[in-house]
Amino acid sequence: xxxxxxxxGAASDAPADPDQRYRHAITLYGADLARFAMGYERETxxxxxxxxxxxVALWQSFAGFQDQCSLRSWVYRIAHNVSVSHIQRSMKTVAxxxxxxxxxxxxxxxxxxxxxxxxxxDLQRLLALIHRLAPLDRQVMLLxxxxxxxxxxxxxxxxxxxxxxxxxxxIKALLAKQLGSTPS
Numbered sequence: 001x002x003x004x005x006x007x008x009g010a011a012s013d014a015p016a017d018p019d020q021r022y023r024h025a026i027t028l029y030g031a032d033l034a035r036f037a038m039g040y041e042r043e044t045x046x047x048x049x050x051x052x053x054x055x056v057a058l059w060q061s062f063a064g065f066q067d068q069c070s071l072r073s074w075v076y077r078i079a080h081n082v083s084v085s086h087i088q089r090s091m092k093t094v095a096x097x098x099x100x101x102x103x104x105x106x107x108x109x110x111x112x113x114x115x116x117x118x119x120x121x122d123l124q125r126l127l128a129l130i131h132r133l134a135p136l137d138r139q140v141m142l143l144x145x146x147x148x149x150x151x152x153x154x155x156x157x158x159x160x161x162x163x164x165x166x167x168x169x170x171i172k173a174l175l176a177k178q179l180g181s182t183p184s
Contacts (some may be wrong), residue, residue: 012133018062021071032146033058036076039142040083042131050086057082069155076148077156078081080139087135117162133171140167141175 026033041047058078061151065074069167130141136157150161150168157164 018065021060021065022059022061025071025075026055029072031078036079036142036146037083038086039127039130039138039145042127046090050083052084054079054082064098064162073148073152073155076143076146076152080143080156084135084139117174125179126175129175137167137171140164141171 002118010018010118023116034051037047037051037054060074061074061078068074069077129140133141136159139157140153140159143156148156151163159167
């Protein structure tokens with residue numbers, strides 16, 4: 001199954017015991033969570049710390065999970081909330097891209113090794129650009145890249161589905177411009 005294929009995992013598919021639900025969720029979405037954490041943290045040690053925090057929060061959350069949404073939405077909601085808190089705690093004076101600002105033209109990952117393949121270079125550049133987005137824009141784009149629809153992203157991030165769609169469109173255009181391609 002590829003990263004962009006939808007998965008099953010509705011709340012009704014999950015076991016009732018909180019510990020079993022956690023294990024079930026990690027079986028289905030563990031790799032996705034690791035990739036999701038990579039979108040928030042570039043540094044390996046901090047990424048592992050974030051991923052550990054996500055796992056702890058997810059495990060704790062199943063005591064109160066009452067099938068109010070799909071298991072996938074729940075997992076991403078918890079990961080999103082933990083990641084936002086993580087970023088807020090570690091916010092320093094980091095240059096961010098303002099979507100209304102032309103400053104995005106100068107953002108390129110210059111530390112990529114010459115011997116990397118084109119795909120790896122593009123992925124690194126994309127992640128570097130995503131890391132430079134404002135926190136809400138970064139959250140929306142990371143959830144979009146995990147193949148969640150606008151309504152689900154809106155539920156997770158607390159903004160309307162229409163706002164999500166607009167943000168995704170603008171961010172894709174910005175990223176495509178920075179990567180030198182046209183958005184799809």
